[in-house]
Amino acid sequence: MKKKWTALCMVFVMLFALTGCGSSTKVVDLVTNNVNGKNSSETTKTNKTETEAGTKVIAAKDIKVGVLYIGSASDTSGYTYAHEQGIKTMANNLGLTSKQIVRKENISDDNTKEKNKAIQECIDAGCNIIFGTSFGEMQELSEFAEKYPDIYFAHGSGYMSNGKNFTNYFGRIYQARYLSGIAAGLKTQSNKIGYVAAQDNTNAEVTGGIDAFAMGVESVNTNATIYVKVTHSWYDPAEEKAAAKTLLSQGCDVLAQHCDTTAPQEEAQKKGVWGIGYNSDMSKETPKATLTSVLWTWSAYYTSYVQSIMDGTYDGSNYYGGMSEGLIGLSGLASFNDDAAQDKIDEAKQAILDGSIKIFENKMKTNTGKVIGKDGSVLDDATITGKINWYYHNVKVLK
Known part of the structure; x- marks a missing residue:
């Protein structure tokens, strides 16, 4: 995974409002071709936080998802491939069309201008949900979340969040x-x-x-x-x-x-x-x-996250799943x-x-x-x- 954790470890306790966006949706895993029902006895607990974003519900037909990749969506294995399969499966599970997914590929962790451009292009394309899959995108996503409070931002593997429209996700x-x-x-x-x-x-x-x-x-x-x-x-x-x-x-x-x-x-x-x-x-x-x-198996997270925005259960909490949730x-x-x-x-x-x-x-x-x-x-x-x-x-x- 694409992260630069040096000098950040001391602040990692900020990550863990260990939560999940609960959903009974069955997750079809395109990485392993298995079907994982999310009915385990161990669940990802949700820690409620004061949030403004949780009041906004978006119908499936109005959802538009932007996703930032450090690699190519056409990769046939590895990190970006796993995230792309998760996004595809989420769209399939929730009935989203290909026009409702905007992909920004080969975005360098080290290029702030490139990251900002990719995020802004997602916003300009009408995305109301934006996922950043790489650690290096954390700061930019945080700043955009403050500028655009009506858009949901989620960041894979980082520790920053605001309890409103910017959360993070990772796993055991x-x-x-x-x-x-x-x-x-x-x-x-x-x-x-x-x-x-x-x-x-x-x-x-x-x-x-x-x-x-x-x-x-x-x-x-x-x-x-x-x-x-x-x-x-x-x-x-x-x-x-x-x-x-x-x-x-x-x-x-x-x-x-x-x-x-x-x-x-x-x-x-x-x-x-x-x-x-x-x-x-x-x-x-x-x-x-x-x-x-x-x-x-990122579909476990992506499906539950987008579903929570569609059904009004989103509460601005961070996500940290494991084997029980079908994430890994x-x-x-x-x-x-x-x-x-x-x-x-x-x-x-x-x-x-x-x-x-x-x-x-x-x-x-x-x-x-x-x-x-x-x-x-x-x-x-x-x-x-x-x-x-x-x-x-x-x-x-x-x-």
């Missing part, structure tokens, strides 16, 4: 990271598992995901080490490829990733080893390598996974859902020997998403 991706670690830990033969990371430990989202993955690995294989190679870029196919090659040269026989393209999976397949995809099911590009993929999960396991993988993952998934596994709980030893947490304690979501700047003890970062 660490849950799926943990499960994918089980697949990797069972499959490795060298006990060396590689991880291509977009950012270093100044970025809590990436680091927390690595740690959750490492904990999943350890739950089934205490002898394995996770080797991390950082690209310092959210989207750089060449750097991702180079990082994957470095990890393979170290003897890693499973490659996981927190970066946008399929490059690590492709390198794993060329080498005849295995991988864990991210954002979308990458087995279609690398059917001989990808054990499973960590998925964002794993793709189906490839046939060449370890024989025990499906049962072990199913068991762990149920334990996460019923609360018997909380992932970041009790004392946790870092790779520098420091102890995080204490017995009987669990890190909260704000800490997991915004303040994890340490690596679990079985992680080694390559220079």
Whole structure:
């Protein structure tokens, strides 16, 4: 995901009015081709806030959605692809036409002028709902929300919101990271598992995901080490490829990733080893390598958000979902996974859902020997998403 979290972690507690825009709409997931009914016993709680925007109801025929992408809507896998599938599915679920969706593609996180232009073009096109999918769009969306109080703005992965017409959305991706670690830990033969990371430990989202993955690995294989190679870029196919090659040269026989393209999976397949995809099911590009993929099913959020504006239940709250809400999960396991993988993952998934596994709980030893947490304690979501700047003890970062 496209974020620059450095120096922002201290303010992340602002993110967590952990909420959802409840909906009974069935979400057809175009990323995995599954149908997920949102009827889990665990729901995303809504924290009511004083809001002006919640009084405005927009009929389906009058909805017009603008969405900003850092990549192309025509991508066939990865980050922007996953968001595009979510937008398409939302439109299909709610009966919106193609003319009701305005897409702004290849918007650079680093170009303020470009971001402002894209947002303004959405407004000029008549959009009354605008989604920014990349972290770098947060400040601009916040400013436009103040200028246009009658338009709904929502920002993926950030922490800013105003309790009125500007909210943020994200999820417990660490849950799926943990499960994918089980697949990797069972499959490795060298006990060396590689991880291509977009950012270093100044970025809590990436680091927390690595740690959750490492904990999943350890739950089934205490002898394995996770080797991390950082690209310092959210989207750089060449750097991702180079990082994957470095990890393979170290003897890693499973490659996981927190970066946008399929490059690590492709390198794993060329080498005849295995991988864990991210954002979308990458087995279609690398059917001989990808054990499973960590998925964002954004349709779960987009459908409920737009539905709340249509039915008048919007309340200006932020959204933070997980497996229970159908927001995140794993793709189906490839046939060449370890024989025990499906049962072990199913068991762990149920334990996460019923609360018997909380992932970041009790004392946790870092790779520098420091102890995080204490017995009987669990890190909260704000800490997991915004303040994890340490690596679990079985992680080694390559220079």
